[in-house]
Amino acid sequence: MEKTQIGLLGFGTVGQGVLQILQSREDLHIAKVLVRHLENYQGVKAPLTDNADEILSDPDIDVVVEVMGGLHPAFDFITRALEQRKSVVTANKAVVARYGPELLALAREVRQSFLFEASVGGGIPVLDALANHLSTVPIHSVEGVVNGTTNFILDQMDQGMSFAQALERAQRLGFAEQDPSADIDGWDSARKLTILTGLAFHSWVAAEDGVVEGISRVDASHIHRMREMGLGLRLVARAERHPDSIGFVVAPAAYPLSHRYLALHGSQNAIGFLSEAGATWLEGPGAGGVATATSIVSDIQRIRRSVPDREPITLLPSFVDSVDDTYVVFMHDPERPLPEVPHILRSGPGFMVVPHKLAELEGMVQYRYRAK
Amino acid sequence: MEKTQIGLLGFGTVGQGVLQILQSREDLHIAKVLVRHLENYQGVKAPLTDNADEILSDPDIDVVVEVMGGLHPAFDFITRALEQRKSVVTANKAVVARYGPELLALAREVRQSFLFEASVGGGIPVLDALANHLSTVPIHSVEGVVNGTTNFILDQMDQGMSFAQALERAQRLGFAEQDPSADIDGWDSARKLTILTGLAFHSWVAAEDGVVEGISRVDASHIHRMREMGLGLRLVARAERHPDSIGFVVAPAAYPLSHRYLALHGSQNAIGFLSEAGATWLEGPGAGGVATATSIVSDIQRIRRSVPDREPITLLPSFVDSVDDTYVVFMHDPERPLPEVPHILRSGPGFMVVPHKLAELEGMVQYRYRAK
Numbered sequence: 250m251e252k253t254q255i256g257l258l259g260f261g262t263v264g265q266g267v268l269q270i271l272q273s274r275e276d277l278h279i280a281k282v283l284v285r286h287l288e289n290y291q292g293v294k295a296p297l298t299d300n301a302d303e304i305l306s307d308p309d310i311d312v313v314v315e316v317m318g319g320l321h322p323a324f325d326f327i328t329r330a331l332e333q334r335k336s337v338v339t340a341n342k343a344v345v346a347r348y349g350p351e352l353l354a355l356a357r358e359v360r361q362s363f364l365f366e367a368s369v370g371g372g373i374p375v376l377d378a379l380a381n382h383l384s385t386v387p388i389h390s391v392e393g394v395v396n397g398t399t400n401f402i403l404d405q406m407d408q409g410m411s412f413a414q415a416l417e418r419a420q421r422l423g424f425a426e427q428d429p430s431a432d433i434d435g436w437d438s439a440r441k442l443t444i445l446t447g448l449a450f451h452s453w454v455a456a457e458d459g460v461v462e463g464i465s466r467v468d469a470s471h472i473h474r475m476r477e478m479g480l481g482l483r484l485v486a487r488a489e490r491h492p493d494s495i496g497f498v499v500a501p502a503a504y505p506l507s508h509r510y511l512a513l514h515g516s517q518n519a520i521g522f523l524s525e526a527g528a529t530w531l532e533g534p535g536a537g538g539v540a541t542a543t544s545i546v547s548d549i550q551r552i553r554r555s556v557p558d559r560e561p562i563t564l565l566p567s568f569v570d571s572v573d574d575t576y577v578v579f580m581h582d583p584e585r586p587l588p589e590v591p592h593i594l595r596s597g598p599g600f601m602v603v604p605h606k607l608a609e610l611e612g613m614v615q616y617r618y619r620a621k
Numbered sequence: 622m623e624k625t626q627i628g629l630l631g632f633g634t635v636g637q638g639v640l641q642i643l644q645s646r647e648d649l650h651i652a653k654v655l656v657r658h659l660e661n662y663q664g665v666k667a668p669l670t671d672n673a674d675e676i677l678s679d680p681d682i683d684v685v686v687e688v689m690g691g692l693h694p695a696f697d698f699i700t701r702a703l704e705q706r707k708s709v710v711t712a713n714k715a716v717v718a719r720y721g722p723e724l725l726a727l728a729r730e731v732r733q734s735f736l737f738e739a740s741v742g743g744g745i746p747v748l749d750a751l752a753n754h755l756s757t758v759p760i761h762s763v764e765g766v767v768n769g770t771t772n773f774i775l776d777q778m779d780q781g782m783s784f785a786q787a788l789e790r791a792q793r794l795g796f797a798e799q800d801p802s803a804d805i806d807g808w809d810s811a812r813k814l815t816i817l818t819g820l821a822f823h824s825w826v827a828a829e830d831g832v833v834e835g836i837s838r839v840d841a842s843h844i845h846r847m848r849e850m851g852l853g854l855r856l857v858a859r860a861e862r863h864p865d866s867i868g869f870v871v872a873p874a875a876y877p878l879s880h881r882y883l884a885l886h887g888s889q890n891a892i893g894f895l896s897e898a899g900a901t902w903l904e905g906p907g908a909g910g911v912a913t914a915t916s917i918v919s920d921i922q923r924i925r926r927s928v929p930d931r932e933p934i935t936l937l938p939s940f941v942d943s944v945d946d947t948y949v950v951f952m953h954d955p956e957r958p959l960p961e962v963p964h965i966l967r968s969g970p971g972f973m974v975v976p977h978k979l980a981e982l983e984g985m986v987q988y989r990y991r992a993k
Contacts, residue, residue, distance in 0.1 A: 270757060270758060366754070372898045372899060372901065373901060374749075374750045374753075374754035374755065374901075377746075377749065377750070377753070377754065378746045378749070378750060378903075381746075381749070381919055381922065381923065382738070382746035382749065382915065382916065382919040383746065383915070385642060385914075385915040385918040385919050385922070386642060386911065386915055507879060507884075509881070509884075512879075512881075517899075517900075524915075525911055526744045526905075526906055526909070526911050526912040526915045527744060527889075527905060527906035527909065527912050528889075528904075528905065528906075529744065529745060529903070529904065529905030529906070530902070530903070530904040530905065531750075531901070531902070531903055531904075532900075532901065532902040532903075532904075533898075533899060533900065533901030533902065534898055534899035534900075534901070537898070537899065539758065539897055539898050540898040540899050542757075543754065543755070543757040543758055543896075543898045544754065546757040547753055547754040547757050550753065550757070551753065
């Protein structure tokens with residue numbers, strides 16, 4: 250049996266997880282691993298190199314796995330690998346969200362596979378389920394909790410910490426980056442939603458064309474007041490299809506404590522799809538070296554077992570116009586009485602849930618859908 | 622673009638759902654549909670036949686879809702289709718649970734695909750996730766609620782009906798068959814668990830080699846007493862890997878009311894996998910014409926887009942020896958005091974949860990794991 254030869258770009262937690270899983274495989278072999286500084290890996294048993302050309306120009310390498318992260322040089326390496334007629338597997342949500350359509354087009358042109366299961370939901374096989382199963386009938390909406398750092402911070406605030414304390418703790422424990430903005434400002438979730446939207450609706454909506462609100466304006470007192478009403482908060486990403494548009498929003502959203510989102514802690518993610526066939530949910534580890542590596546290995550397997558798709562995913566950009574949903578409004582000063590507005594669906598001390606059609610309100614933090 | 626030509630064996634709810642989805646497809650075409658009595662389908666716009674040979678012997682048909690149900694002649698038709706070098710997609714859990722290994726071996730021999738996503742979890746892409754994603758690392762256990770009829774009956778009993786009343790209502794509404802034994806005695810769940818076990822552990826455990834308990838001995842009073850303790854009941858199928866054996870059990874099991882299983886109603890199913898990568902759950906419609914048809918269509922797509930697998934699923938039967946788990950014990954007479962036994966983990970009026978190692982107890986209904 251001929252082995253599939255793999256070149257690994259990057260050797261962090263996920264790259265090492267891939268190596269670990271493949272050590273027991275007869276069919277898949279890691280031929281080379283790109284690292285930035287060879288001297289940091291003395292004693293490591295792996296075919297290391299610090300020269301990307303040794304992977305990208307090696308005719309014996311069939312599949313390039315990119316787990317470096319960041320837009321550049323990751324995007325450039327992926328492009329070169331495809332041009333060299335290698336299939337590519339990546340876990341890089343930034344690259345896929347930004348360059349997905351053109352990389353998919355390039356892959357189609359060179360008749361190679363470009364797969365990115367690990368870029369959304371870590372170890373949950375959500376993209377394959379979406380692209381190959383659930384979208385056999387039209388999908389109405391996709392939503393999920395796709396960021397573990399915000400789960401952790403919101404849970405800490407629920408235990409009594411301030412936002413700043415919770416963030417500091419997450420950083421100290423390695424659950425948040427030193428620059429935490431991608432997680433707490435919602436951009437990490439937004440990139441994942443862009444990818445989900447691309448596969449669900451064949452439209453690659455940029456986060457900048459939707460609404461992206463993070464959790465940094467959430468105060469511990471908001472969470473306590475909501476809990477008294479039997480509600481909890483999660484950072485939710487949601488896109489929905491409308492006749493001529495797609496709604497796209499990432500925002501903190503309130504749910505009854507019995508909701509599946511409030512049972513998610515740490516890196517556990519949940520992603521749901523609503524279609525004519527019903528509501529389908531996938532839950533599992535959204536991060537972690539081994540978990541994320543399982544998605545990468547399954548992509549490699551799929552490449553090994555398949556001919557390049559005869560019908561690649563079609564991407565027809567078409568953008569947001571109108572959306573329908575409710576949103577949660579918090580008052581900056583929870584002691585102030587709520588303003589008089591029509592159509593309050595639910596309210597409590599310092600917050601209320603209202604239809605999205607209401608205009609801006611003075612002195613309030615609003616988490617909502619916005620028409621583009 | 623050449624169309625994939627499909628022969629449909631059976632034209633019930635699921636078969637009609639497949640036809641409905643494929644009507645808008647350019648790439649997949651239903652060439653012929655086998656029905657038993659042509660006269661029952663007057664006015665139906667479909668290429669009907671009552672002669673299976675017109676499908677099985679037609680060299681233009683690429684894929685045979687079997688949605689007749691029952692062991693025979695379904696098994697025989699599937700075998701003939703494979704021998705005629707057609708790929709086969711089936712929703713038939715009875716055939717797959719009983720003849721899965723030999724049909725997979727035959728498919729491998731003739732280098733055709735044999736796929737059965739719809740046989741477990743209806744519209745939930747659980748088998749593809751399991752075989753191609755989640756099993757990249759060893760799976761420790763698989764469990765789920767995979768039967769909607771029992772969800773419905775248990776919910777009706779929770780509302781105050783007796784078992785007999787609830788069953789009668791389910792039958793009247795079409796949620797249970799006139800012969801309801803496959804659902805209520807646990808055999809439907811057991812067949813699905815056999816398939817899950819086959820893919821998760823590469824062992825095709827027959828239901829007869831495990832423990833299969835249905836819900837017919839559950840009384841409304843059991844459910845009421847459990848609810849007072851914050852517990853609810855679902856028919857759960859569970860298999861787990863042990864060093865030299867596989868535990869296999871279908872039984873009513875008690876959970877806190879906040880558990881995901883108690884949020885499942887009607888045909889909604891949930892299936893979970895525990896592996897080194899974490900716990901992954903899939904939830905969605907476990908039955909219904911359109912939902913089940915989406916799984917069939919995704920299987921057909923997979924065949925259209927792939928060469929036959931170079932590494933088909935390996936099936937190495939190896940059987941049950943020991944299992945570790947707790948089980949729930951109900952007393953036939955809830956008014957009688959509980960017997961004195963060691964290691965009661967939790968108890969209430971008329972029931973208790975005990976480790977599996979306890980021996981048989983007089984006067985009690987026991988739902989438990991049994992060492993083979």
